[in-house]
Amino acid sequence: MTAAPHEAEPALPGRALPDTQQGMRRRNLARVMHTVSAEGPLSRAAVASRIGLTRAAVSTLVDELVRSGLLEELGPERPGRVGRPGSALAVSARGPAGIGAEVGVDHLAVCAVDLRGEVRSRAVRYGSNRDGSAEPVVERLTALVRQVVAEAESEGLWAAGLAVAVPGLVARDGRTVVRAPNLDWQDADLGPLLPADLPLTVDNEANFGALAELWLGEDTPRDFLHVSAEIGIGAGVVFDGRLLRGTRGFAGELGHVPVRPDGPECPCGGRGCLEQYAGEKAVLRAAGVEPGEDRVGLLADRAAEGDEDVRRALREAGTALGIALTGAVNLLDPEIVVLGGALAGLAPWLLPSLRDELARRTAGPARPVSVSDLGPQGPLLGAAHSVVRAVLDDPAVVAERA
Incomplete structure (x- = not known):
């Protein structure tokens, strides 16, 4: 079942519904x-009670949604209830699916999520994506998308849209990667490179990670700062259940906040950026660990075994994170900070020094720091669920196609 306790903007571009x-x-x-998705199975009467419409009005709406394949009737409700039993309604396990994709520095991933929020197909390809241009990378990604779409179709699903998470700045057009330093991409319009038959949106991976936390996280508040990392470090800022994007759509570039202005040069053009101290490469270098396929797992294993070089590198990374986050917390005043992405797997060794810095530097009480249960899957799941949410937010688009 899709968790939908929050009303948040869909990541896919949408139309304002006229009054x-x-x-x-x-x-x-x-x-x-949304009601059946969040609370179902429910009878028509139960839906009417929850949204404040008459049973007749709800029945008409439900009939339309059943005909379009968005809802399904499961049969009479369980016995023991007073009165005539109604037919229980649930979100259909067939029909529209959200296709989410993620471009990482050294991996590609695609998944299909149905309207119930279940992952029905998934494909991953490992290998460097530092090709110097987007074309060969997106060609490989498209092959994975086609594979996942075909697998979803074999289960009675069809792709309602494609959302792609990338580690870089994305323009408000929802398709152009303005700059992705770790991929060496600049002004890359992904629209012409991806399947033309799928509605497309492209967004920063940290934004999708934050939306996944909002929609799928356990007891996540409506105001929080979500930090995620792989090779780079990004943040998604959510206030009142909505993602803060900024004027150009570039809000959340935490990895390029300087923590030591006279520090080493960063690919972004600055000096002493957070990524130079807490990014994956920096931590591996400081720990004296050679890069491998499961780099985060290797760091976690060595830290757990008591490797002092690794533990020191993680403490220093936590300190740098705390310094950068202090500025964001003082400026934005979020309710909590959520550590997600690959960083979640290193939380036991990052958090003590991170929390110390926040407590020492934050004006007023220090904000709590929690660890996301979604871990590195957040951006991919957020991308796929953004398509699902777009269907839930305007199911008439699908109903009109039926």
Whole structure:
């Protein structure tokens, strides 16, 4: 079942629904879908009670959603209830699916998520994506997308859209990667390179990680700062259940906040950026660990075994993270800080020094720091769920196709 306790903007571009009878119908279809998604199985009467419409009105909406394949009837509700039993409604396990994709520095991943929030297909390809241009990387990604879409179709699903997470700055057009230093991409329009038959949105991986935490995290508040990392470090800022994007869509570039202005040069052009102290390469270098396929797992294993070089490198990375986060916390005043991405696997050794810095430098009480249960899967899941959320937010688009 898709967890939908928060009302947040869909990552896919959407249309504002007009304040007309047709617009009201579309909004009510969305209310029914969100209610059944979050709380189902439910009867028509239960849905009507929750959203404040008459049973007749809800029945008409439900019939439309059932015909379009978005809801399914499971049969009479369990016995023991007073009165005539209603038919239990659930979000369909067939029909639209969200296709999420992630471009990492050294991996590609694609998954299909159905309207119930279940991952139905997944494919991963490991290997460097530092090709100097987007074309060969996206060609490999497209092959994975086609594979996952075919597997989803074999289970009665169809792709409602494609959302791609990338480690870089993405323009507000939702398709152009303005700059991705760790991939060596600049002004790369992914639209013409990806399958033309799928509605597309591209966004920063940290933004998708934050949205995944908002939608899927356990007891996640509506105001938080989400930090994620692989080779680079990014952050997603969520306030009142909505992602803060900034004027150009570049908000959250935590990895390029300087923690030591006279420090080493960074690929972004600055000096002493956080990534130079807490990014994966920097930690491996400081720990004296040779890069391998499971670098985070290797660091975690050595830290657990008591390797003091690794533990010292992680303490120093936590200190640098704390310094950078202090500025963000003082400026934005989030309720909590959530550590996600690959960093989540190193939390036992990062958090003590990170929390010390926050406590020492933050104006007012230090903010709690929690660890995401989603870990490195956050950006990919956030991308796929953004497509699912777009369907739930405006199911009339699908209903009109049926």
